[in-house]
Amino acid sequence: MSGVFLLLCASMLACTAAFDIGLSTKCVTIPTEMAMCNDVGYSEMRLPNLMGHTNMAEVVPKSAEWQNLLQTGCHPYARTFLCSLFAPVCLDTFIQPCRSMCVAVRDSCAPVLACHGHSWPESLDCDRFPAGEDMCLDTLSKEYQYSYKELPKPSCQGCPLIEEFFSHKTVLEAFCDNNFAVKVKLAKKKSASGLYEYETEGPVEFIKQGLLLPYDTRTMIEQWLLINENCAQKLIRTRPTVYVIAGDIHHGKVKVNRIFHWQKKDSQLTLATRRWRHHKC
DSSP, X not given: OOHHHHHHXXXXXXXXXXXOTTSOOEEEEOOTTOGGGTTSSOSEEEESOTTOOOSHHHHHHHHHTTHHHHHTTSOTXXXXXXXXXXXXXOSSSOOEEOHHHHHHHHHHHHHHHHHTTOOOOGGGOGGGSOOSSSSEEOOOOHHHHHHHHHSOEEOOOOXXXXXXXXXXXXXXXXXXXXXXXXXXXXXXXXXXXXXXXXXXXXXXXXXXXXXXXXXXXXXXXXXXXXXXXXXXXXXXXXXXXXXXXXXXXXXXXXEEEEEEEOOTTOHHHHXXXXXXXXXXX
């Protein structure tokens, strides 16, 4: 289980359920070490913040614990939501996120936490935020919500068997039975925090594109690895490894069903990918 998600939940549960926004505050520059909020459109934040943190020694490491969750792409406004709490913009008054924004982020991101065995933190109970009558950060426009829902998104799932021995006929059947199939090299590296990050190396090769979007597939695969970290740990060994991954997309959710290990002398996978061009299911 990811150490990042364990730290994240422990720290968030320890936060106060509400914060007195009437307290005296000061404006400080958002430090470069606070990567989560370096590109949110403003450079100064208030301390104490809306999480009750009083100094940067608290804010920077606590905000860093959310970084992996944000990289899963669980919601396009997750960063805005979290930065409004960790690094509220330095104006005459606190601008809180609207309850609708909290609900939208929670409904998309809570399943990612659940995949790692944790629930949405009580400290981020959406009822603590204004319903919209007061000035607050609103949720996405209806047009953006629609386009976001249309993008294929990875989901939490059990880890498919990593197939090492198979015939080219088995592979062709898998291509027929699934919506998409791609050839991809997967790798991992240690981050500055000492935890592993998962990534693709080189281009993603489409064998069967299906409903996948060419410009979004590489990011989608990396997000799938972050969400399903138990699978990522099994897939990515001491060195980058090549796989053929086949799966389905239902209601915008991506599910990986078959994983074939591509070895250098694997004639069966090579034969299957060549014959697929003229294969009839």
